[in-house]
Amino acid sequence: MAWNWEQITAVATVLGVLGGLISVGFVVYEVRRNADAIEGATVQGLMSLEVQVFSILAEHxxxxxxxxxxxxxxxSGEHFLFNRLVGCKLSLLNSAFVQYEQQLIDEDVWSAYVRAFQEDTESPGFLTTWRAIEDRYPEDFRENLKAHTRPPERPAVA
Incomplete structure (x- = not known):
């Protein structure tokens, strides 16, 4: 069978399209792997920061x-230190929030930080301190946390 130029061109075009599709598939695969690697590195970075914060808290x-x-x-000196300890926890939380907003960590990871914040706000001293220093943090961060803060329970009136 003799091939003419039209047939050769058609086969070359099909092979070119297939090669292009394979290349696009490879690029998509690599982008997904890269995104997973970035998320993993982000979570690892947050965990390292968390270890530092928890070490400071354990020390004090x-x-x-x-x-x-x-x-x-x-x-008064201990009160100053307590404010800074709460600030350490909130800075960790703000770092997690920034990563969450940039979609570098999953909803599940951010939810774990929110649950920890909710537990912290059950302590009256933590909640009072948070309310005193919250203006030091970005508004979108504060608003997100306000949506997750439970109001303190009031004692029952007899």
């Missing part, structure tokens, strides 16, 4: 626990 656990329960139990 007595002040943190007393301040979270009752700010009045702290000396």
């Amino acid at each position: 656990s007595s002040v943190y626990e007393r301040g979270a329960a009752d700010l009045a139990s702290l000396t």
Whole structure:
């Protein structure tokens, strides 16, 4: 069978299209792998920051626990330290929020941070301190946390 130029051109065109489709498929695959790698690195970075924050909290656990329960139990120096400890936790939370907003971490990861924040706000000293320093943080971060903050329970009136 003799091939004419039209047949050769048609076969070459089909092969070119197939090659293009394979190339596009490879690019899509690599972009997905890259996105997964970026997300993994982001989560790893947050976990490293979390270890640092938790180490600082552990080092000052007595002040943190007393301040979270009752700010009045702290000396002025301890109150200053407690504010900074709460700030450390909130800076970690803000970092997670930025990564979440940039879609570098999943909803599940952000939800875990929100649940931890909700638990923290159950402590009156933490909640009072958060409300005192919240203006230091970006508005979208504050608004997101306000949506997740439970109001403190009021004692029952007899």
